[in-house]
Amino acid sequence: MDYAIEMLNIRKEFPGIVANDNITVQLKKGEIHALLGENGAGKSTLMNVLFGLYQPEKGEIHVNGKKVNITNPNIANNLGIGMVHQHFMLVEPFTVTQNIVLGSEPTNKFGKIDLSKARQEIQALSDQYGLRVDPDAKISDISVGMQQRVEILKTLYRGAEVLIFDEPTAVLTPQEISELMVIMRALIKEGKSIILITHKLKEIMEVCDRCTVIRKGKGIGTVTVADTNTTELASLMVGREVSFKTEKTPSEPKENVLEINNLFVRDARKVDLVKGLDLTIRAGEIVGIAGVDGNGQSELIEAITGLRKTKSGSIQLHNKAIANLSPRKITESGIGHIPQDRHKYGLVLDYSIGENIVLQTYYQKPFSKAKVLNYKAIFEKAKCIIEDYDVRTPSVYTKARALSGGNQQKAIIGREVDRSPALLIAAQPTRGLDVGAIEFIHKKLIEERDKGRAILLVSFELDEIMNVSDRIAVMFDGKIVADVKPEETNEQELGLLMAGSKVDKAGETSE
Amino acid sequence: MTSNNKLFGLLVPVISVIVGLLAGAVIMLLSGHDPIQGYAALWNGAFGDAYTIGETIRRTTPLILTGLAVAFAFKTGLFNIGAEGQVIVGWLAAVWVGLAIDAPMIVHLPLAIIAGMLAGSLWGFLPGLLKAKLGVHEVIITIMMNYIALFITNEIIRSVLTDQNTTTESIAGTASLASEWLQSITFYSRVHYGILIALLAAFIMWFIIERTTYGYELKSVGHNLHASNYAGMNVSKNIILSMVIGGAFAGLAGAMEGLGTYGTISVMSGFTNLGFDGIAVALLGSNNAIGVVLAAILFGALKEGAGEMPTAAGVPTELVDIIIALIIFFVASSYIIRWVALRFKKEEK
């Protein structure tokens, strides 16, 4: 058998933990090979070993049948291995072209970077694989999807034959995901081989040939995708049965909690991104906002939570205007917010988990009295939430930084829900989490709904929107263009609505 | 693991000091001096008798405060190079009040001290404000504010506090921190009650930072602006507050000099260096209150002791600067000490 890459019996330890324990992965030439496992199972670690960022304690790596020793990314590059990292490795203030050529720049005879030559080469690659990029745009100005294409171009520019994708779809919109699938197929057609890490079983079923499952650092085995199904994959991965359809009773909405009328919000560049939006959420229902990234969802949330000033229009919580109040006032009036970017907004990574649990309430009793903190009360609270929400951490004194993404997310959710807010805003609450964690979080959201909270769910995952919401508001170009019930629609229709193509019919669709 | 960390926390500075002193000995040998004689002189100069001990304490006092000033701002992620200017204006304001007001000690002394703190705060407020509202880098503004403080203070001494003289009158006894008693037991060193204020300030800093909601907010802003804003904290207010409190500590350091050590203020032809040394003290004390106190004592003792070295051992006083610099390097590079220690452990196994 012709293997492009063989990783044999790899063992990689970190202080106190065996991240990879005797794992074997074999990548056939021309295949897309999935790597599946829970958060923290060791997938990224394994791939970082292959890419030369980590050195394994044991095991061998063969490339095209030859044993190799990959001690740094340069060697991996030279062996034709390229990696698209889970967190993009792009230099934000640089242009697309600069990022792609970085490290192997073409130069003219004065030692100057030959940008036109670079541009030509990039254009050729981009045409060949259908990777649309704007070569002169700054990374900070382009969409996440394009950033990912830049990452792919980076590997191709270096002549990669084997591409590693670490959770490429976690940050993409559905449209971008389908584009990526097309690109991956094109790559295979050109003779490349791909390793794909993803938590989304559907994607594995859609594009992969084979799948290696890892559980808690150990290799469970490799299956041929054509011979399996999502249920089997999920139980292989978690070690138990997982239900995909979230169990829930029909909602029983009560009084209006949040009312937004004719809201306008501008972004940092003073461009209107929310343009006359109306939205109502009632107690005891989950409203899902479906929409392609960049249609004003973030600005809407920031306006509701007080992180951004509104331009005009009204936001009322229980009939009290809250627009343009300070975030503190808004939080106190009963809004909980699970932010989209947990590292940037959700947590102070250098604070302990305990301290993070009281991030909005530290100044209230019993956590402090007369401005003096009561650490005993704080850590007791934290212990309680950690238990209730199954946050896996050595202790409440551990820094938030040391927790895995899933556990960080659970801690945030615990914190926000525990305050019993009238309105809970959940922005991409399950991004990057494994199916087990997703199941848990969805259950929590529905529990809260059943307790009579109003919940606003923003997600780019249609699955999630369809499964969890009681009502779906489709957002396009700064407005809610449709308001539909999940059981009365399907993904195709939602997709079209989100693309703005059925705007005129929106009225009909939403009865 | 935690006990290990604590052990390292103690071990690193101790090893650093020892290695720094050893390096100093080598330098003395290389430049033809007798290290034993040199260090004996250093010791005598710092702790040899009651007088030197008194002077060492006196020298330590403002260093504790400027160290706190820098450390406090660091906790909020700000670099206060402006402690120097804050010291100068604090000194000026304290002496001014000490001269201008006639009141019983119980009113006068606190008033003079508060004046020093307020002046320092004011000097910290402007960089804080510009940072918070306009995002102007505090490092440049504080550097500029140092020069402005120096020149304005000199002019005020000349034109307002005196009639074109270089030194003011001595402050009223009711505003003085000096103590006959302390002086008499230390052979007339200039040790004064300021050390108690400095230690109290260290305690206050510790308390604010570690035990109050203010500290919680300040540190949070220092770690993550966005999350702090998300959590409802007023980021601008915290940035300004941090510079203002830092400035108050530095202003207090100036008040110590004005009300304790000198009782006057003179036209300065250059910076006092108290603020700049405060940076080193803060960093050496890893920006926490207890660390700052210990680092200031080390600093004060070395600098005080240095004075004895040229006369008693012929060693230039600058040796002490070299030693302090090396100690700072070793503490900062504690990574290497940890690494070596880990090696040792592994070998033991």
Added chain:
Amino acid sequence: MLDILQSIVPTVLFYSAPLILTALGGVFSERSGVVNIGLEGLMVMGAFVGIVFNLTFADVFGTSTPWVSIVVAMLIGGLFSIIHAVASVTFHANQVVSGVAINMLALGVGVYLTKVWYDKGQTDMVSQPFYTTDIPLLEKIPVIGPIFFQGVYVTSYLAIILAFVAWYVLYKTPFGLRLRAVGEHPMAADTNGIKVERMRYIAVILSGVLGGLGGSVFALTIASNFSSSTIVGQGFMALAAVIFGKWHPLGAMGAALFFGLAQSLTVVSSGVPFLENVPQVLLLIAPYVLTILALAGFIGRADAPRANGVPYIKGSR
């Protein structure tokens, strides 16, 4: 008017040149992600070496002594800065701490050695400093020639040329692209096969070389001798120029020239009739107040290279 320019411009140039050179060093270092508070110390080292070498070898090198002196100062400055690199790059030390230590160490070593070697706290004046000259050909240009190219130090133009060279290197060459990448996102650079630590070493050493150059140029054009009070704050002004100039070589040059202009104007204006009654103190603080106003008024926010001050530890994020 022309007269005034003709007297101001050369003064601005000689005042600013050491700041420009040192600030360029700061730009290289900070662009690679290593904060350099130690510029002051690097200048001290440069001034010390420049003067000592000049004093010692004036007989050997004759009129070329100042040139050889600054080259030696650059070498020693580069070597000295390796201490900062080792601490902050290899040992992951807090870079501000290490920089503060550099400042203390340089002054300590400089004055200590001066005392040991010369048996006094300050050196003699050098007999071979730099002198101003007229720049051949260029001085003949009408209007501009007399203003810019007569009675100037060649080192001032060296500083300006180096600023453009630094700009070219940082923004036009692969080396510069890599150096900046290392300062923005070292892990990205690493995955692209760039040796992060090596780039940072090079950048810090460059800052030592340029700081040494700046210090020695100051010593050989302005101070003429070395003592503990030769370099007092110039390094911090250079640091301010780095930030004022938004970590850009030409920006830093502009900021340094601005400082020079402000100082020069205050000296000149104390002789201008209608400013005669302005209290001296206002003129003294004017350069610093102007800087604050400029920053608060229209320069505003400056974003440091993103990874500035963060040690790069492989495999962590």
Added chain:
Amino acid sequence: ACGSSDEGKESDAGAGGTEEDTSSEGEAAASEDYSIAMVTDIGGVDDKSFNQSAWEGISAWGEVNGLSKGNGFDYAQSADKADYMPNLTRFVRDEYDLIYGIGFELKEDIQKAAEQFPDTNFALVDDIVEADNAVGITFSEHQGSFLVGVAAAMKTTTDKVGFVGGVDSPLIKKFESGFIAGVKSVNPDIEVDVQYAESFADAAKGKLIATNMYDSGVDVIYHASGATGNGVFNQAKDIKQNDPERQIWVIGVDRDQHEEGAIGDHNVTLTSMVKRVDVAVQDVANRGMVGEFPGGETLEYGIEDDAIAAATTNEEAMTEDIITAIEDYTKQILNGQIEVPHTEEELTTFLESL
């Protein structure tokens, strides 16, 4: 004179601290064990200025009396202001009989030390002290400045001269006033450009000021600004280097700064206002040694003591007529015909009387 309080050495100086006995019992200490020491200001013992001069005086005095450094005479260097007091106290405890503080910066510390240690004698160079066991050693710098002002006035061809001061203070004002008086006495039409650098260590500022002055037609600059003056010399030499024909001059201060002015075959140092701290220091030591310490007094050393003079090292520049004029004015000052002003106010009156 009015209250010498030297009580000689006490074996236990510490005990003397609280005594307030200032009665004058003239007594003759045995000259063999009379010991003296000095504490420098920040400039340091080798500042080529008054610290150095004082030390030279002390060393010379020690040599005459058969003593050696550390054994009969010594100095202590001060790195910053905070060092003065510990240095002074160290010498008190080492039982020196007479301790000098060099420079007005030590004023408060000497004052305090004198009060605390009435059994030790102190002397402060450049300012006054108010204590019976201390003496202020001052100089008639205004007179010396007057004389170099005369030289400047006679040397200038542009009728514009300059004065660069260090930190604006009464002491430096004394230099300025004397200088202007001297210049105007020769020719009231000569303009004097005055600037302060506000620092004794800012060579760059010194150079900026000098550049500006020389550009505006000034051809002689008198500096009283310590290391800031380095910049002045530097600029003058630079001009000379480029245009050896141009007549450009600096007047040094405190000691003969001839060496600093050397540039090739030329020398830009016209003259220097020499202040013989060594002379004064030795004089006070000698008086103390024989039990005649002038405690409580302020001594002013001047031209008559050979403690103030205008240097004539630059023979080429200091022409016969200038030297004659200086000698002439010296006489007038000595016989009281000219009362050289100390302060700005006195200067105004002086100028009006011209």
